[in-house]
Amino acid sequence: MEMRSPMKIMMVSSEAFPLAKAGGLGDVVSALAQALCRSGHDVRLLLPRYRGLTTATQGVVTAPLCVDLGERRYCCAVTETRLPDPQGTHEVPVYLLEYNELFDRSGIYGETAAHWFPDNPLRFAVLSRAAAILCRTINWIPDVFHSHDWPTALVSVYHRLFEAEGPLAGTGLVLSIHNLGYQGHAPLHDLSLLGIPSEQIAISGLHSGDGLNLLQGGISCAHQVVTVSPRYAREIAEPQFGFGLDPLIRARNSHVTGIINGIDYDVWDPGSDPLIPYHYDVENIAGKQRNRQLLQMEMGLLPSLSPTVIGMVSRLTGQKGLYELCDPQHGILERMLETLPIQVVVLGTGEADIEACLLQKAERYPNLAVRIGYEERLAHLIEAGSDLFLMPSRYEPCGLNQMYSLRYGTVPVVTRVGGLADTVEPYDALHDTGTGFCIEGTSPWLIFDAVEAAVTLRHDNPATFARMRARGMQQRFPWEASAHAYTEIYRRAALDDTRVSRLSSPPR
Numbered sequence: 001m002e003m004r005s006p007m008k009i010m011m012v013s014s015e016a017f018p019l020a021k022a023g024g025l026g027d028v029v030s031a032l033a034q035a036l037c038r039s040g041h042d043v044r045l046l047l048p049r050y051r052g053l054t055t056a057t058q059g060v061v062t063a064p065l066c067v068d069l070g071e072r073r074y075c076c077a078v079t080e081t082r083l084p085d086p087q088g089t090h091e092v093p094v095y096l097l098e099y100n101e102l103f104d105r106s107g108i109y110g111e112t113a114a115h116w117f118p119d120n121p122l123r124f125a126v127l128s129r130a131a132a133i134l135c136r137t138i139n140w141i142p143d144v145f146h147s148h149d150w151p152t153a154l155v156s157v158y159h160r161l162f163e164a165e166g167p168l169a170g171t172g173l174v175l176s177i178h179n180l181g182y183q184g185h186a187p188l189h190d191l192s193l194l195g196i197p198s199e200q201i202a203i204s205g206l207h208s209g210d211g212l213n214l215l216q217g218g219i220s221c222a223h224q225v226v227t228v229s230p231r232y233a234r235e236i237a238e239p240q241f242g243f244g245l246d247p248l249i250r251a252r253n254s255h256v257t258g259i260i261n262g263i264d265y266d267v268w269d270p271g272s273d274p275l276i277p278y279h280y281d282v283e284n285i286a287g288k289q290r291n292r293q294l295l296q297m298e299m300g301l302l303p304s305l306s307p308t309v310i311g312m313v314s315r316l317t318g319q320k321g322l323y324e325l326c327d328p329q330h331g332i333l334e335r336m337l338e339t340l341p342i343q344v345v346v347l348g349t350g351e352a353d354i355e356a357c358l359l360q361k362a363e364r365y366p367n368l369a370v371r372i373g374y375e376e377r378l379a380h381l382i383e384a385g386s387d388l389f390l391m392p393s394r395y396e397p398c399g400l401n402q403m404y405s406l407r408y409g410t411v412p413v414v415t416r417v418g419g420l421a422d423t424v425e426p427y428d429a430l431h432d433t434g435t436g437f438c439i440e441g442t443s444p445w446l447i448f449d450a451v452e453a454a455v456t457l458r459h460d461n462p463a464t465f466a467r468m469r470a471r472g473m474q475q476r477f478p479w480e481a482s483a484h485a486y487t488e489i490y491r492r493a494a495l496d497d498t499r500v501s502r503l504s505s506p507p508r
């Protein structure tokens with residue numbers, strides 16, 4: 001791919017696969033960093049050193065790095081490791097910020113997927129403030145800081161307040177929104193704890209209602225904002241998907257761009273995936289049937305060919321359409337399990353009520369198997385061994401599993417929102433086109449209708465179903481294209497000619 005001069009990019013993130021991952025954010029940060037590195041950019045990553053992150057490090061980067069926030073000083077160790085690269089030629093350097101009181105805990109954001117450490121704003125504020133201090137200390141001056149979601153949104157805020165002069169003054173600020181549903185709220189009195197002078201609160205963009213909103217501050221202060229699909233960029237400008245920030249998104253409209261995530265084909269390739277026992281490809285699909293049988297056996301389902309195996313791998317939250325599935329009033333899941341020739345496999349962890357509902361139903365229905373937990377290997381086996389993949393999300397900024405599913409020949413059934421709509425082409429019987437099935441609205445019954453349509457096609461018209469599956473397997477979402485689009489945004493941020501005027505007033 002054509003490349004202009006290489007850039008220096010400092011990514012700051014709370015997750016990066018395989019070092020730390022709670023969801024798609026971890027996959028995306030690492031894959032994007034690696035794609036940028038392969039195109040010749042000098043990209044580095046700053047990540048907390050969480051408990052259990054026992055990767056080999058290449059020693060200490062600097063003397064303790066001290067971050068002053070409010071009255072307190074946090075002196076952190078910084079060590080360096082690398083993101084593993086299968087070819088070993090483009091390993092992204094990762095700086096690990098170590099401060100045990102904040103990061104040596106049993107979880108990234110909380111002890112379980114549904115728990116939240118009350119001092120999360122402070123934990124990630126220290127990480128965010130450390131980014132600029134580290135760059136100055138090692139004298140590596142990036143062209144851009146790229147931060148991700150609320151945990152590192154403060155990178156842009158701190159930059160605006162404290163780095164307007166000095167070596168980093170020309171550094172551009174890019175913030176990716178992976179999920180507007182999580183904004184990082186803190187009480188107003190945390191302002192000094194986070195090291196924001198109260199007279200600067202207007203410039204910081206953090207003030208929201210009677211508290212602080214970290215993501216709002218980041219969106220206000222970043223030079224460029226990216227969402228993880230083009231459609232999501234349009235959706236969050238509307239009240240339905242804006243979670244209260246839609247007016248700000250509209251105000252910053254000319255600085256908001258949607259770039260679809262890619263997927264990492266080194267990790268997600270059914271032809272070579274080390275986490276699945278039988279490899280296969282579009283030319284030779286036999287291995288998929290074997291994985292399917294293995295999945296059925298592992299999950300205690302009848303190893304039969306005829307039922308349609310429907311997989312779900314998901315955080316068990318309202319975002320992912322689980323309330324609709326579990327809602328006792330509609331009984332959609334029961335209805336599916338009772339009336340359709342299906343077996344459903346769910347892997348996930350999240351809200352206690354949803355977990356309990358799924359486990360209860362699994363006891364009652366022999367064609368439902370539920371595993372509560374986070375298991376990388378099983379996630380790959382479900383992708384490989386299912387016929388359909390269900391994602392009835394209420395909203396979905398991008399979604400990765402539908403793209404993994406396409407690659408693994410597992411036909412996605414998805415709500416027509418956000419990145420799901422941007423990546424899954426609905427089946428069109430007339431023209432024999434499309435790669436999946438779309439749930440066309442918010443009523444829970446529409447989930448049932450879409451699943452029924454997919455199951456019916458597989459049973460009544462297997463040849464048409466197989467053609468659709470093959471179309472999906474041949475589709476690619478390469479990171480190279482998305483990384484290229486990001487570099488254009490980085491350039492815009494680094495050259496931002498509104499910076500001088502914006503320094504005196506927030507762009508709201």
Ligand code: ADP
Binds near residue numbers: 025349373
């Ligand atoms: P989100 O980031 O909103 O959770 P995505 O579809 O972008 O949704 O990404 C989810 C990622 O997390 C995928 O890689 C998926 O396989 C993985 N994942 C989610 N839940 C689990 C789980 N319980 N076990 C293993 N992997 C999971």
Ligand code: GLC
Binds near residue numbers: 025
């Ligand atoms: C978020 C979104 C998901 C997206 C992921 C990676 O967690 O919920 O849709 O794919 O981030 O960008």
